Amino acid sequence: TYWNALGLNTNPNRISIVNVDGGSGPLNGNSIETTVDVQQSGGIAPGANIIVYEAPNRSQAFLDAFVKAVSDNQADSVSTSFGSPEFLRDPNVTGITVTDPLNGEQVSVLQAMHEQFVIAALQGQALSAAAGDSGAFDTVRQFGVGEQFTDPLSVDYPGSDPALTSAGGTTLPGSLAFVGGGGTTVSINNPVERVWGWDYLEPVCNSFGLTDSQIDLFNCGIFSVGTGGGVSVFFPIPFQQLAIFGTQLSQPAQSFTEIDVSPAVDIFDFPANFPGRNVPDVSFNADPFTGYAVPFTGPTGLVVASLGGTSFVAPQLNGVSALLAQKAGHRIGLLNVRLYNLQRLGGSFGPKPAIRTISTGDNWFFKGRNGYSPAVGVGTLDVTNLARLTF
16 A cells, blocks of 8 residues: 555565564554564565564564574565663563574573674675664653653664664754644744754743753653664674764763662663764654654554654665665675765765765754764765765
């Protein structure tokens, strides 16, 4: 329905489904995520065949889905939009381990997944994952704002893994109108494409008489919605990001603490000044207010929703990778190698830049800038110029 509405000429038999560990089961709250992945990747690359690896929503099954995709070695590019706070993949925090398919041992999700991602890259498969939609504070979406737990600076996994491309988000330029306090109209103008962070909506919140200190999920719903971004505290900075100006170390004094009990329980202390992998790598439009129409099958039939999130950007990068592989005539592997080489060589300059810098906006902590930032990565891509320069 979606591709036909766009006028795309696609093969009706282009989708095949591989059920892993019994598959994902009947329609559920995660089904729309899979729908978005297929629509966006297949819309960007309308001639590509699509394999959908579906698995239950469990750590072992999530790993097994990647194990199957990597061992099958049929897909030239692979993406996922699912993720959770990176430190919650640490068995010292959650007690959760998975069976490593390489040696049968019980290991952390971070270790087992990273091994599969490295194998995929060595096979030439290009991987991408969403950076998250909770700005620089990845725990907020899952745990809420500061009433039960603290809100530390944190990043999303698997988007923080250095063996794949982390997909961040922007807000497109334009004017938006909202109904504010007392029925007034509050106009917001974003003159240029900016980092996606809903703090630009503070004037709407303030029109209801809320002060800046009162703006949170419980009374206005904007903190900390925006593109994920920041510094991993589990993966050191990869060689692709070395000598990239704008990368940062992890911030000091960050901890995830349960504060609604007495005494408070310190669950995880983030190491300060850790030279970690910076995310995201690259971004496209992800703000729901400048977002996408998504037709999907709900419990009552066809529904069309207006949505956004970095869940759209990861499959878009999947489709882009398929197009680049088609032009190159071979698999492209880890896209980050080319992205950061272009960044070093001035790929955001000249009459036909491959990289478009995003220098305004923020994700509630990290700010856009001319060059790399842990809010939007290197920027957005002009895919035609990227293909011309690198393939």
